[in-house]
Amino acid sequence: xxxxxxxxxxxxxxxxxxxxxxxxxxxxxxxxxxxxxxxxxxxxxxxxxxxxxxxxxxxxxxxxxxxxxxxxxxxxxxxxxxxxxxxxxxxxxxxxxxxxxxxxxxxxxxxxxxxxxxxxxxxxxxxxxxxxxxxxxxxxxxxx
Amino acid sequence: xxxxxxxxxxxxxxxxxxxxxxxxxxxxxxxxxxxxxxxxxxxxxxxxxxxxxxxxxxxxxxxxxxxxxxxxxxxxxxxxxxxxxxxxxxxxxxxxxxxxxxxxxxxxxxxxxxxxxxxxxxxxxxxxxxxxxxxxxxxxxxxx
DNA sequence: CTGATATTTAGAATAATTCTAATTAGTCCT
DNA sequence: AGGACTAATTAGAATTATTCTAAATATCAG
Numbered sequence: 298x299x300x301x302x303x304x305x306x307x308x309x310x311x312x313x314x315x316x317x318x319x320x321x322x323x324x325x326x327x328x329x330x331x332x333x334x335x336x337x338x339x340x341x342x343x344x345x346x347x348x349x350x351x352x353x354x355x356x357x358x359x360x361x362x363x364x365x366x367x368x369x370x371x372x373x374x375x376x377x378x379x380x381x382x383x384x385x386x387x388x389x390x391x392x393x394x395x396x397x398x399x400x401x402x403x404x405x406x407x408x409x410x411x412x413x414x415x416x417x418x419x420x421x422x423x424x425x426x427x428x429x430x431x432x433x434x435x436x437x438x439x440x441x
Numbered sequence: 442x443x444x445x446x447x448x449x450x451x452x453x454x455x456x457x458x459x460x461x462x463x464x465x466x467x468x469x470x471x472x473x474x475x476x477x478x479x480x481x482x483x484x485x486x487x488x489x490x491x492x493x494x495x496x497x498x499x500x501x502x503x504x505x506x507x508x509x510x511x512x513x514x515x516x517x518x519x520x521x522x523x524x525x526x527x528x529x530x531x532x533x534x535x536x537x538x539x540x541x542x543x544x545x546x547x548x549x550x551x552x553x554x555x556x557x558x559x560x561x562x563x564x565x566x567x568x569x570x571x572x573x574x575x576x577x578x579x580x581x582x583x584x585x
Numbered sequence: 586c587t588g589a590t591a592t593t594t595a596g597a598a599t600a601a602t603t604c605t606a607a608t609t610a611g612t613c614c615t
Numbered sequence: 616a617g618g619a620c621t622a623a624t625t626a627g628a629a630t631t632a633t634t635c636t637a638a639a640t641a642t643c644a645g
Binding site: 511 | 591592593594595596601602
């Protein structure tokens, strides 16, 4: 699910304060979060674990999962699922969806054209109120 | 991923021919498929297994997975993923997306308003050609 | 019928994630 | 600062959906 959020993001580890949205920024959470800020390629938990280990060799994979959960819970990151692949994580809080290049596996953030609401296109059942929406797209790049 | 497909569906087991879209209809595949036709509540593999077992007590869970794979491969059913929950399966081949009621867990098929293309609303990267698209929505029903 | 191929089966294996219980770190008093 | 609470981290075990393996069975082509 992707949230709509106008708040300014830290761009580097140094800008991450002691506490963010009520979440205590422990050393481990800061490290996980800053790995996501540094390289926005939608890594999965294991990839994040490997990257964090470089600067913090004693961290455990369980902690990475705990940190990711906490960051997701507090709305600092989004969890992205493509089918049943391992979940990926994303710091982009602006409303967007995901396009995966089937050739390279690379995931692109895709934003909405101005003033567009996906739900306007749908025949939602009467009375249905949307609280989470996830759109994932796969495809190729023309002539590649 | 949900396909666009105007072909008429069998409504019951009796109508399922020997072969469908090049897929040999073995006893097990027919049974799995007819369970999906009978009760269109988006069951997962294990639920399908339990239902099929009633009429075919010797079937194995691995076979249910094999049959579901074959049916998906041949475009007879769709696989539906909500986050990291077990995959669910759906015989509705018309273009549609899924809305899950967070209160009851019930999944509703949601169709598009006439002439609407989701991808028209998106700023897709230059040259991107969509081949699969999955949209899942969760929410509540007003006043419930 | 006979051999070739495809499917089914039971059970083991895999892999992402979660859980458990013990340790460590951080916070809040006074 | 010291002591008591609480929260977070850790290693490793457990869980669970799914896939794999190898043997048995069914189906098809000639």
